Amino acid sequence: MRKHSILAVLLAVILMGTLLTGCHGQVSMNSFEIPDAFDTSRTYEITFWAKNDTNKTQTAIYQQAIDDFHALYPNVTVNLRLYTNYGDIYNDVITNIATSTTPNVCITYPDHIATYMTGSEVVVPLDELIVDPKYGLGGSELAFDSPAADEVVPQFLEECRIGGTTYALPFMRSTEACYVNKTYVEKLGYTLPDVLTWDFIWEVSEAALAKADDGTYALNGQNVMIPFIYKSTDNMMIQMLRQLDADYSTDAGEILLFNDTTRALLREIAKHGESRAFSTFKISSYPGNFLNAGQCLFAIDSTAGATWMGTDAPLMDISPDKIVKFETAVLPVPQFDPANPKMISQGPSVCIFNKEDPQEVLASWLFTQYLLTDKMQTAYSETEGYIPVTTHAQNSAEYQEYLSLIGTDTDHYAVKIQASELLLDHIGDTFTTPVFNGSASLRDAAGQLIESAVKSVRRGTVIDDNYIDQLYRDTRQLYRLGQMNVSVGKTDLGPLPRTAVILLSALVTVWIGILVYLLIEKIRQKRQSSE
Amino acid sequence: MKKVLAMLLVLAMAVSMIACTQKGGDASKAEEVTGMTKAEYDAAAVDSEVEVVTYVQAKQGWWENEGVGMATFYTQSEDGAYFLYNMPCSKEDYDKMTEGTKIKVKGFKAEWSGEVEIIDAKYEILDGSYVAKAFDATSLLGTDELIKHQNEKVSFTGLTVEAANDAGAAFLYNWDGSGSQGNDLYFNVSVNGQTYSFTVESYLCGADTDVYKAVEGLKVGDTIDCEGFLYWYEGANPHITAVTVK
Numbered sequence: 001m002r003k004h005s006i007l008a009v010l011l012a013v014i015l016m017g018t019l020l021t022g023c024h025g026q027v028s029m030n031s032f033e034i035p036d037a038f039d040t041s042r043t044y045e046i047t048f049w050a051k052n053d054t055n056k057t058q059t060a061i062y063q064q065a066i067d068d069f070h071a072l073y074p075n076v077t078v079n080l081r082l083y084t085n086y087g088d089i090y091n092d093v094i095t096n097i098a099t100s101t102t103p104n105v106c107i108t109y110p111d112h113i114a115t116y117m118t119g120s121e122v123v124v125p126l127d128e129l130i131v132d133p134k135y136g137l138g139g140s141e142l143a144f145d146s147p148a149a150d151e152v153v154p155q156f157l158e159e160c161r162i163g164g165t166t167y168a169l170p171f172m173r174s175t176e177a178c179y180v181n182k183t184y185v186e187k188l189g190y191t192l193p194d195v196l197t198w199d200f201i202w203e204v205s206e207a208a209l210a211k212a213d214d215g216t217y218a219l220n221g222q223n224v225m226i227p228f229i230y231k232s233t234d235n236m237m238i239q240m241l242r243q244l245d246a247d248y249s250t251d252a253g254e255i256l257l258f259n260d261t262t263r264a265l266l267r268e269i270a271k272h273g274e275s276r277a278f279s280t281f282k283i284s285s286y287p288g289n290f291l292n293a294g295q296c297l298f299a300i301d302s303t304a305g306a307t308w309m310g311t312d313a314p315l316m317d318i319s320p321d322k323i324v325k326f327e328t329a330v331l332p333v334p335q336f337d338p339a340n341p342k343m344i345s346q347g348p349s350v351c352i353f354n355k356e357d358p359q360e361v362l363a364s365w366l367f368t369q370y371l372l373t374d375k376m377q378t379a380y381s382e383t384e385g386y387i388p389v390t391t392h393a394q395n396s397a398e399y400q401e402y403l404s405l406i407g408t409d410t411d412h413y414a415v416k417i418q419a420s421e422l423l424l425d426h427i428g429d430t431f432t433t434p435v436f437n438g439s440a441s442l443r444d445a446a447g448q449l450i451e452s453a454v455k456s457v458r459r460g461t462v463i464d465d466n467y468i469d470q471l472y473r474d475t476r477q478l479y480r481l482g483q484m485n486v487s488v489g490k491t492d493l494g495p496l497p498r499t500a501v502i503l504l505s506a507l508v509t510v511w512i513g514i515l516v517y518l519l520i521e522k523i524r525q526k527r528q529s530s531e
Numbered sequence: 532m533k534k535v536l537a538m539l540l541v542l543a544m545a546v547s548m549i550a551c552t553q554k555g556g557d558a559s560k561a562e563e564v565t566g567m568t569k570a571e572y573d574a575a576a577v578d579s580e581v582e583v584v585t586y587v588q589a590k591q592g593w594w595e596n597e598g599v600g601m602a603t604f605y606t607q608s609e610d611g612a613y614f615l616y617n618m619p620c621s622k623e624d625y626d627k628m629t630e631g632t633k634i635k636v637k638g639f640k641a642e643w644s645g646e647v648e649i650i651d652a653k654y655e656i657l658d659g660s661y662v663a664k665a666f667d668a669t670s671l672l673g674t675d676e677l678i679k680h681q682n683e684k685v686s687f688t689g690l691t692v693e694a695a696n697d698a699g700a701a702f703l704y705n706w707d708g709s710g711s712q713g714n715d716l717y718f719n720v721s722v723n724g725q726t727y728s729f730t731v732e733s734y735l736c737g738a739d740t741d742v743y744k745a746v747e748g749l750k751v752g753d754t755i756d757c758e759g760f761l762y763w764y765e766g767a768n769p770h771i772t773a774v775t776v777k
Contacts, residue, residue, distance in 0.1 A: 056709035082711050285644035289765060317644075318765050441597065455651070458578040459639060478597050 029100075029121040029354050032361050034132055038141070043075045044363040046104035049092070051083045051348060053304060055315075057383045061376070069370045072143040076363045078105075086112070086348075090440075097122055102353035104364040110160055110432075111440040113167050113351050118437075124352040126166045129365050137369060146369050147392040156389045159432045160349050168349035170389040171371055172380060174304040175343045175423045175430055176235055176333050179288070179415065181297045183326035184208065184219055195338035196331050198240075201228060201298055202268075205277035208297055220324070224295045228278045229287040231301040234447030235344050240265050241446075242431055243336045248446070253436035255481045257446055258472045263465070266453045270463040273454035282451050283458075289317050294324030300333060302346065303385030303419035310415045330418035332426060345430035347386060378402065382411070385419030394424070438481070445479040564635055564657055569611025575640050581649060582637040585613050586661040588684055589760065589772065592734040593625045600625065603734075605682060605760045605770075606634070607663040612682035614648040614762070616641070624656065633659035646763040647681060665758050673725050677767055685761045685769065689777075690720035692753040701749040713738045716746045720755070729757060732770040745774040753777075 048066070052058040059082060066078040081103070083089045090112045096102045097116060108116075116123050130149050134141040138148035156170035178196055185192055188207050193200060205227035212218040217225035230236045237257075241248050247256035272278035281287065287299030288308040299309065307315045310328035335341045350371060352364045370376065377393035380386065382402055388394050403421065407414035423430070433439065452471055457463050476482045566583040567575070575581050591603035602620040606613045615636060620628075628634065638652025665686040671677040672687065695703045695718055702718040704710035706728075716731040736742045749755070759771035 052709055054705055054707065054709050056705075056707045059709045082709070082714075084705070084710070084714070283641070283643075289644060322765075444597070455578075455639075459580070478599070480597070 029356065031121050032124050032354050032358055034128060034135065035358050035362055038135065038362050038366070039359050040073070040075050042359060043077070044360050045077045045079065046360065046364050046367060047079045047081060048367065049081045049083065049089055049103040049106045051086055051089060051107045053384060054084050055307075055383055058380060061379045061383065064379075065370065065376050068375070069367055072370075073363070073366065076367065078367055083107075090115075104353060104355065104360065105368050106351055106353065107171060107348045108168065108351050109346075109440075110162060110168060110349060110435045111443060113349075114162055114435050114437045114439060116351070116353075117162070117167070121354050123167050124354050124361055124365075126160075126169065126352070126365075130166065135362065135365065137372075142366070142369070144370060144373055147372050147374075147390040151390045151392040152372070153389055153391060153394075153427065155345070155427060155430070159345060162435050168351040169368060169372060171348045171350045172304075172386040173345060173347040173389055173423065174302050174384070174386050174419075175345060175426070176232070176239075176300055177303045177306070177385070177419050177422055178331045178333055179291055179299045179301065179306075179309040180329040180331060181291060181294070181326045182329040184294070184297050187219065192329055192331070193338070194331070195341055196298075196334040197338055198334045198336060201334045202272055202277070204297065205272060206275060209275060209277055220294045222293075222295060224290070224293075226276065226279045226284055226290055226296050228272070228298040229280065229284060229290055229296050229300070230278070230450075231281045231287050231299075231305070232447065233280050233282070233450040234443045235346075236300070237262070237265065237446040237450055238433055238443070239333055239342065239344055240336070243342045249434050249436075249439070249442055251434045251436075253434070253438060255438075255442060255476075257442060257449075257481075258476065262449065263468050266449060266468060266471075267463055269450055270453045270457040274457040274463075276458075278454065280451060280454060283454060286317065288313070291328075292316060292324070293318055293322045294326060303423055304347065306330070306385035306416040306419035307383075307413060309419075312413070313415065314410045314413055328415050330415055330422055332422060332429075341426065341429045343426060343430055345432050347389075374398070381420065385416050385423070387420050387423050441479040442481060445475050445481060448475055448478070566635060569608070572611065572613070572640070577640055577642050577647075579640055580637070581640045582635070583613055583649070584608060584633065584635050584657070586659075586663070587628045587632040587634060588612075588630060588663055589735060590625065590628065591732065593620065593622060604628070605684070605735075606636075607682070607684060608661065612663075612680075612684070612760075614646065614682045615652055615654075616643075616648040616650050618649075618652045618654060620654065624654075627656065631660035631662045633657040633661065644764050645766065668761065669722060672722060672727055672767070677761070678763070680761050681763050683761050684758070686756065686758045687720070687722070687769070688756045690722050690755050690757060692749050692751055692755060693719040693721050693726050694751050695719050699751060701751050701753075702746050712747075716743060718746055718749060720757070727767070729759070729769050729771050730762075732762070735760075735770055736772055742771060742773050745776070746771070749774070749776070 050062050062080055066080055069078060070076065086109055089106065089108065093102060093106060093116060097118065113123055130136050132139060138146050156173055160166050160168035160170055180192060182192055185204055188204060190204050208219050208225060208227040210218045216223055219225065238248060241261060244261055246261035247259050249256055269278065287296060287301050288305065290296035291299040291309060292311065292313060307313060311323060311325050332341050333343050350368050352361065352368055355361050372390055374393045374396050377388035377390060378396060378399045381388045388399060393399055403417060405412040406417040449471060453463055461467060564584055567581055572581055572583055585606040585608045587604050588607050589605040593600060593602045599619055600621050601617045602625045603617055604615040606615055635655045635657055636649060636652050638649040641648050641650045663684045665684045666680060667688060668677060668680055668685040669687045692701055695701060696708060702716050704712065704714045704716065706717050713733060715733045718729055719726050720729055731743055731746050754777045756775045757771050758773040759769045762768050762770045
C-alpha cells in the first residue's frame, strides 16, 4: 500500500511537472543564431510594418528603399504595410504575437518592445548581429555600404537597449519644438529669448487673452485665441519633471510619478487651463491649425510635424482664407533652467521579430540595416524635422547641402530645417525615460494627469489637494500602475491562457484521482480488517 | 388548512408577479424621459454639462483603452443631431445599440476643430426607436447655413466626381494618397461649379463595406448621389456611408 501511495504521488508530480513545463511562457521560440552565410539560393518574403506621418513622400521613400534593396538582394521580397500611428502598430503586434504572426521588421518605440518581450525570444537581440564581421554594421559580406557601428549616434543606439540588451536600431530621431508666432509676441511688447522659460510662456499667454471693446481678442481681432497649445501632454509632464530633476520612475520600473512636484505642476497648469491661456491637442485640436490661423502664440509639437507649422507651411489643414501672416520662430521647449536645457528624444526605431528560419531573420536584419544607409537616412529625414541617426549620413555632402539650402523652396521649408537644426544643436541635451514593461502606460498616465486637470478646471472643478489625490488614485487604477510588475521584460498576464486552464483542470483531476484512490484503499483495508 | 395556505401563497405570488410586470411596462409611459432640446444644447457653453435623449444612427467603432471600452456614435433625435465621441461603453452594450436605439446621454459639450460633440458621457439605453431620414443638403453646400445641420444624416444629389490629385485619380487613400486599402478614402465632388472634399471614414465604413468598394470604383466624371453624416473638421467634412452612381 505504501509503495502504491508513493508511486501515485510520484506520477502526479511528474505529470504536473510536465504540464508546467509545457505551459511556461506564452510564446516560445528557439533563440536566433547567426547563420554562417546568407543563403542566396533561397527566396524570402518578409513583411515590414512601417509608420508614416500621413506623408506620401515618406510612403514613396519606403517603397523606393524596398525596390533598391530588392535590386541588391533579388531573393528577398519585402511587403510593406503602412500605419499612420504607433498605437495601431503596437496593438496589431500584440495581437499577432499570440498567433505567432508578427511581421519580420517593424517600426516601433522601445516602450513598446518592452511589452512585446512577453514571450521568450519574440524580439531578436541585436548585439551579436551588430558586431558580426560579415553581416554586422559595416560587415564584409553586405551588398551595400552600411554605416559602421560607431557611426550610429551612440546616444540614439543606447535608447534601443532594454535591460542591457539592444533590441532595436534607431531609424529617425526628433524632439519637440515650440513654434512661436513671433509677430504677436512682439506686438504684446515682449522680446523672445533664445530659450523660452515656463514663466515667460505663461506670462505672455495670459497677456494674449486681453479683449477689445467689441469682445474679440485685442491681439488678433478674432473670437478665438488659445495662446498656448501642447500636442503631447505626456511629453510635457515628462520634460517638466526632468527639468526639475524630479522623480518619474526608476530604471527598474518603480513608479514615482505621483509626487509633490507633479502636484505643484498640475496646479500651475490648471491655473492657465482655467483662464483658457492653455489647452491641449486632445481638448482643442492640432496646435498648428490654431497657430496658422493666428489663434495661438506658442504651439508645441514634434519637430517631425514642422511642415505643418507657420504661415507658409507646405501642409495645411485650414482653408487659405483662415491663414494669417506672421513670422515663425522655432525654439526649444520651455525650460525651468535655460542654461541647462533638457528635451525629450523621440522618433521611430526598428525591431526584428524572431522566426523559426534563421535565414529569414538574417534577411530581415539585412533589410533593417539597409534603412540606415545614407540614401534612406537623408531622404526620409528631409521629409520632416527629423535628423539622420548616423553621423555618416549627418555629415554626408548631400545632407549638408540640404541644410544649407534653408528657405530656398518648399523642399527646404525654413521652419522644417530650423526644427532639424534645433535637434542637431541639442543632441547632448536630450533624454529618454526608462523602458520597462508598463513604461508605455506610465507615459500615458503622465499625459492623462494634465488632460484631466485641465478638462476638470474648465468644467468648474477646483483643483486642490483633494482633487489631485483622487486624480492620482483614478489614474493609478486606470493604468494599473499600482499593480505594475516592475521587472523588465515581464507583463501582466491578462485572462488565463488555454494552457493554464488545461493545467488547472489536470491538477483537479489528479487530486480527485488521488482522493478516489485513497478512498478505495481505505474501504479495501476496512474490508480486510473486518474479514 | 395546508392546502388553503399553499393556494393563498401561490395566488399572492402570481398577483405580485403580474403587478411587477405591469409596473415595468407602465414606467416608460408614465415617466417620459426628456433631456435638453437641440436649441438648449446649441445654447449651452462648451465644457458645460449637457443631457440629451437621442437615437443611435450609426456606430463609428468600439475600442479598449486600458481595459475600458470606448465607442463613438452618430446620433440624432427629431430636432437635431449629436456626435458622441469616445463614450465609455461595454462591448455588450455596443453590440446591443443598433440603428434607431434610444439612449439618454449625459456628458460634457466639447468642440474639436469645429466639430461639436459630447465627451466623457454616460448613457442609458431606453425603450424606443427612431431612424432619421437623410436631409438633402445639396443646396447648402458652401453656404453658412450648412453648419446648422452639423452631425445630421444628410444626402447630396447630382454630384460630379472630380480628380482627387494632379494625376487624375478619382479617390485617394488618406487625404494625400499616402495610405493604402483600409485607410480613409478621400474623393472630390463638384456641384454648381464648386468642388468639395468627401470622406469615407474607415472606422465607420471599412474596406469590406459597399460604400468603400463603390468609392474605389468611382471614375472622374461619374454623376453620383451620396448619403452620410455631416461631420466637421476645420469645415464641412461629410462622412459618406452610401454612394449611388447614376
